[in-house]
Amino acid sequence: MKYIALPEEKTRRLSFYLAMEEYAARHIKEDDDLFFMWQVEPSVIFGRNQLIEAEVNIAYCRANGIKMYRRKSGGGCVYADTGNVMLSYITHDENVNFTFNRYINMVALVLFRLGVEARATGRNDIQIDGKKVSGNAFYHIPGRSIVHGTLLYDTNMAHMTGALTPSDDKLKSKGVESVRQHIALLKDYVNIGLVEVISSIRQQLCNGELTLNATDVAAIEAIEQEYLTDEFIYGRNPGYTVVRRGRIEGAGEFEIRMEVKNNRLQSMNIMGDYFQTGDIDAGIIRQLRGTEMTPEAFRAALPSRIDDLILHLEKEPFINLIFNLQQYGKQKNLSL
Numbered sequence: 001m002k003y004i005a006l007p008e009e010k011t012r013r014l015s016f017y018l019a020m021e022e023y024a025a026r027h028i029k030e031d032d033d034l035f036f037m038w039q040v041e042p043s044v045i046f047g048r049n050q051l052i053e054a055e056v057n058i059a060y061c062r063a064n065g066i067k068m069y070r071r072k073s074g075g076g077c078v079y080a081d082t083g084n085v086m087l088s089y090i091t092h093d094e095n096v097n098f099t100f101n102r103y104i105n106m107v108a109l110v111l112f113r114l115g116v117e118a119r120a121t122g123r124n125d126i127q128i129d130g131k132k133v134s135g136n137a138f139y140h141i142p143g144r145s146i147v148h149g150t151l152l153y154d155t156n157m158a159h160m161t162g163a164l165t166p167s168d169d170k171l172k173s174k175g176v177e178s179v180r181q182h183i184a185l186l187k188d189y190v191n192i193g194l195v196e197v198i199s200s201i202r203q204q205l206c207n208g209e210l211t212l213n214a215t216d217v218a219a220i221e222a223i224e225q226e227y228l229t230d231e232f233i234y235g236r237n238p239g240y241t242v243v244r245r246g247r248i249e250g251a252g253e254f255e256i257r258m259e260v261k262n263n264r265l266q267s268m269n270i271m272g273d274y275f276q277t278g279d280i281d282a283g284i285i286r287q288l289r290g291t292e293m294t295p296e297a298f299r300a301a302l303p304s305r306i307d308d309l310i311l312h313l314e315k316e317p318f319i320n321l322i323f324n325l326q327q328y329g330k331q332k333n334l335s336l
Contacts, residue, residue, distance in 0.1 A: 003206040004028070004036040007213055014040045014069045017086065019224035022072070023216065025090045025144040034090040035205055037198055039082050042156065043067040044163050046077035047137065049271050051255065052234055060162040070233050073148065074252075074311075075124055075137035076273035079163050083154035085198055089147045096145065096277045096311065100124070100138050103147040107134060110204050114197070116189045123252065123275070123312070124149075131184035138275065153186040153194045240269065246321045251313040256322055263293050278309035295323050 004024055017038045024034050044066060046055045052068065055077040061068055066079075080086060087107065093099040104120040111118035111126070111133075118134075121127050126134035136149030160183075186197065212220075226232055240257035247253045252274035259266040268285045284306060291301045298319050307313050319325075 001033040001035050001206050002030055002208045002210045003202055004034055005209055005211045007211060007217065011041065012038075013224075013228075014043045014045060014067065014080065015224050015227035016220060017088065018069070018071055018227055019220045021088045021090060021146050021148060022141070022223055023220045024088075025141055025146050027219070028090075028210070030210065031092075032208070033092070034210070035202075036088050037201065038086045038088070039084065040080055040086070041065075041067070042079070042081045042159055042163075043069060044077060044079050045069045045071050047075045047273050048072050048139070049074060049276065050077060050273060051271050054255070054271075055165060057163055057165050064159060064162065066159060066163050068233060069227060070235070071137070071148075073137035073139040073146070074273065074275040076135065076253075077164055078135055078150050079155070079160040080150055081155055081159065083152070083156065083194070085151050085153065085194065085201075087149050087151060087201075091145050091147070092143065093145055094140065094143075096138065096140060096275075099145045100136070100147060100275075103138075104134075104136055104149075106205070107136075107149070107151070110201050111186075113204060114190055114192075114200060116186070123250065128184040128186075128189055131182055133184040133186055140277070151186065151197075152183060153197060155185065157183070240267075244321050244324065248313060248317045248321060251310060251317075254321060258322075260293055265289060265291050265293060274313065275311040276309070277311050280309050283309045293323075295319050295325070298322065 004020070017040070020036070028034060042065065044056050044061060046052060048071060052058065052070070056068055058068070060066070089103050091099055093102075101120070104124070104126060108118045108120045108126050116128060118126050118128050124136045125132050126136075134149050134151045136147060138145060138147040140146070190197065192200075241260050242258040244256045245254065252272055254270065254272040254274065257269040257271065265288050268288060270280060270284070283303060287301050287303065288298060291297045299315070302315055302319070304315065306315055306318065
């Protein structure tokens with residue numbers, strides 16, 4: 001695996017590194033997998049399909065100089081600062097499950113070799129002693145997959161608590177100490193500093209280096225502009241007449257907004273921290289548009305499998321959430 005290095009070390013916005021991943025995936029023609037690490041000033045980064053107002057305390061972030069960014073991968077919202085290191089992995093593999101699991105286990109093995117009993121767990125986490133030390137997400141472009149995540153070494157827990165607003169089905173925080181009980185900081189498990197941790201990760205994972213030039217950096221900065229637009233960061237939220245919120249076991253949290261007229265679906269917006277693996281507009285939303293608002297009609301309109309569009313999402317729990325049905329196993333309904 002080749003390590004991607006920049007021609008100069010300087011503090012950059014989080015959006016630059018998101019653009020750098022995309023540039024590497026689209027334009028660096030290497031047979032080897034690619035990897036790089038980065039650090040940023042205090043920032044929050046939320047998933048492709050999340051509503052910023054539901055995930056981020058915008059007022060707190062603005063008051064404390066914490067920047068807010070959206071990424072193109074799914075998953076949940078995380079806080080990052082210079083006490084974290086962010087990891088980016090670009091591979092030719094197109095099997096999402098295989099790529100994602102391989103990456104998470106690869107990072108867990110790196111930590112194990114540092115003497116840390118780390119385990120890959122859940123959809124996207126790495127834990128130590130049952131506490132989260134790393135959260136990860138992915139997305140796919142033609143020919144390449146991008147996996148990225150955060151590794152907590154030390155961080156400002158007050159900012160993490162103040163900047164994020166997790167839902168009732170996630171960690172519901174009342175203070176720094178309650179957050180700290182669910183978060184593992186790597187500094188408590190190793191006898192080396194963050195610089196040494198970063199060096200060790202690179203040595204274990206990479207056997208070569210590719211240094212970008214000024215032309216590459218300019219191209220990355222051009223891609224970055226999309227990530228900085230208000231439309232991309234804040235999104236466009238259409239009006240709706242029905243909303244359903246809930247967590248589906250294994251698939252994630254969902255907020256489904258629907259515009260309904262004459263008991264037929266006019267439009268739908270599927271938000272949440274799920275991992276998108278296919279075209280949900282073509283595979284789900286267009287299939288349902290104009291459909292009568294009954295479970296039977298939705299069941300007939302949807303394809304038999306939707307887990308190739310949203311990772312681990314089964315058809316029946318999705319329908320049950322939409323129609324506020326009570327009998328769907330472990331899924332907890334939070335509908336309005």
